[in-house]
Amino acid sequence: MGNLYIGLLHYPMRNRKGEIVATATTSMDIHDIARSARTYGVARYFVVTPVPSQREISWRIRGFWTEGERALEESRRGEAMEYVTIAEDLEETTGSIEAAEGEAPYLVATSARRGGKVVIGYDELRRRLRTDARPVYILFGTGWGMADELIEACDAILPPIMPDSEFNHLSVRAAAAIVLDRVAGDRESSDALET
Amino acid sequence: MGNLYIGLLHYPMRNRKGEIVATATTSMDIHDIARSARTYGVARYFVVTPVPSQREISWRIRGFWTEGERALEESRRGEAMEYVTIAEDLEETTGSIEAAEGEAPYLVATSARRGGKVVIGYDELRRRLRTDARPVYILFGTGWGMADELIEACDAILPPIMPDSEFNHLSVRAAAAIVLDRVAGDRESSDALET
Numbered sequence: 499m500g501n502l503y504i505g506l507l508h509y510p511m512r513n514r515k516g517e518i519v520a521t522a523t524t525s526m527d528i529h530d531i532a533r534s535a536r537t538y539g540v541a542r543y544f545v546v547t548p549v550p551s552q553r554e555i556s557w558r559i560r561g562f563w564t565e566g567e568r569a570l571e572e573s574r575r576g577e578a579m580e581y582v583t584i585a586e587d588l589e590e591t592t593g594s595i596e597a598a599e600g601e602a603p604y605l606v607a608t609s610a611r612r613g614g615k616v617v618i619g620y621d622e623l624r625r626r627l628r629t630d631a632r633p634v635y636i637l638f639g640t641g642w643g644m645a646d647e648l649i650e651a652c653d654a655i656l657p658p659i660m661p662d663s664e665f666n667h668l669s670v671r672a673a674a675a676i677v678l679d680r681v682a683g684d685r686e687s688s689d690a691l692e693t
Numbered sequence: 694m695g696n697l698y699i700g701l702l703h704y705p706m707r708n709r710k711g712e713i714v715a716t717a718t719t720s721m722d723i724h725d726i727a728r729s730a731r732t733y734g735v736a737r738y739f740v741v742t743p744v745p746s747q748r749e750i751s752w753r754i755r756g757f758w759t760e761g762e763r764a765l766e767e768s769r770r771g772e773a774m775e776y777v778t779i780a781e782d783l784e785e786t787t788g789s790i791e792a793a794e795g796e797a798p799y800l801v802a803t804s805a806r807r808g809g810k811v812v813i814g815y816d817e818l819r820r821r822l823r824t825d826a827r828p829v830y831i832l833f834g835t836g837w838g839m840a841d842e843l844i845e846a847c848d849a850i851l852p853p854i855m856p857d858s859e860f861n862h863l864s865v866r867a868a869a870a871i872v873l874d875r876v877a878g879d880r881e882s883s884d885a886l887e888t
Contacts, residue, residue: 667728668732
């Protein structure tokens, strides 16, 4: 069984015109995805941005719950925030995974659009995580999605979550929750059928 | 195949001390869950609060995206917000479903804790939606969860999303996304196995 890592990337992203930009980090993305990550046993959740002031704000949001009085509160929110690390770029995060695990992670992109990249199905990734010791690192984009060069740097990409829906504009908070559930969640029927 | 409805309830909820309170509506809950609802083909998403000023704010948040200039924007966010209705209490929402459908919905509670209520599994609810014409209405709580009387008023309850996780404190935005995916989402393997 391999460890699962996730990253929320803020650069290089597309804006609504398709231009490459750095998007802003948000408190809600850090909190919601940290809670989902912790629920699904994710080893570490990286919030990645090249903008120094955004990293500072992100560390402060994390520290608010993990240090001082708040850390002792009943809500256990700090416990989820402990698993958050703020980083400057993708290389920093893959380097830190490699240092912890002894091997580079299998890097998986996500996108709401279909692309030319090698696709790995949700069930295939789920099986891989259970049967292969190599860590898996899933990347989530912000804004209007990851730049192609970022997707190209990955080993594979997950298919869109609901490719046949008329509307496919989930928030990244919802998308991350669903991907984690599909890849690392309890599954009544399919698990029963597999055994 | 029955229509699927969801509701986000703000009363009667428990606060962290277990007292019964009305929680505050938030812009993020309306937006995120509207986008998830639209992606999964939900017929209507009810935001339910007894507090008149909170209903007013909620209508204004909805109107910001569905009326005037914003409605024409490329982001298609208004398209998700069209499916949002703000209501005063549960009876108002079940009444409106009954008026539209000709029969009362099958009412399903959700909770992060196990309870004494009749449990319907995710796969069972998924099959029910596909094979039974009766509408299904899933309720989500806020704060520290629904009051027992509210759960008692439902026909059944879904099990906790990750009952065996050390940490089970998903945001309601993440929980709603995961429940919709389990009940109404595309499923590679289990669907293939069912046919």
